[in-house]
Amino acid sequence: DGGITQSPKYLFRKEGQNVTLSCEQNLNHDAMYWYRQDPGQGLRLIYYSQIVNDFQKGDIAEGYSVSREKKESFPLTVTSAQKNPTAFYLCASSSSSYEQYFGPGTRLTVT
C-alpha cells in the first residue's frame, strides 16, 4: 500500500519534555511537510523539505526541529521551547507541482 504513515496516533507528554513525531512515505515524493492544526483553525506550516538533507522553516517553526536524512522520512521534534505544543500534527508529501497527500496525523497533548 502506498501512502504516508504517522506514529503514534495519540501522544501524551509532560511539559518540559522533547517529543519526536514520526512521518514516513513510500510515494517516492521529493517534498515533505509538517503542519499544525488547532481546534477550529486552519493548517499552519511548521517546516518543509524539498530534498534530502535540506529543509526550510515555515510560518511557525519556533520550538520545533526536523531532519531529512532519507527521502522517505521526515521526523518532527517538538521541543520544550514550544510554548503551546498541544495540537493535531499533520505530515504531508508532494511531488513537484502536484497534489499534496496527508498522513493520518498525530494528536499531541502536553500537560
Next chain:
Amino acid sequence: RKEVEQDPGPFNVPEGATVAFNCTYSNSASQSFFWYRQDCRKEPKLLMSVYSSGNEDGRFTAQLNRASQYISLLIRDSKLSDSATYLCVVKSAGTYKYIFGTGTRLKVLA
C-alpha cells in the same frame, strides 16, 4: 489580508440541495489550485484539483476565475456524507509551499 480566504460557514443545506463555496486568493502568481475535504478529527483528503478550464467529478464541479482571483466548488444533490469542512489550497509556480484556507464547514441535513 489573508493569502487565501474562505467563508467559514457553516452552510446548512437539506439533502439533495445544490451548494457552492468560493475561495479568493491574493497572489496573482498562484498557479495550482485544489479543494480538499476534512472530516472532524481526520486528515485533509484531496477532493479535486482545479484546472483553468474548470472540471467536474461526479456531483462536484470546480471552477477557476483568474481575472477575479477566486476558485469555486459546486456540489449538486448533496448527501449526508458530504458534511465536512472544505479547504481551498493554492500554490505558486516554482515553490513547494501550499497555502491553505481555513475552510468552509458544510452540514447536510436530513
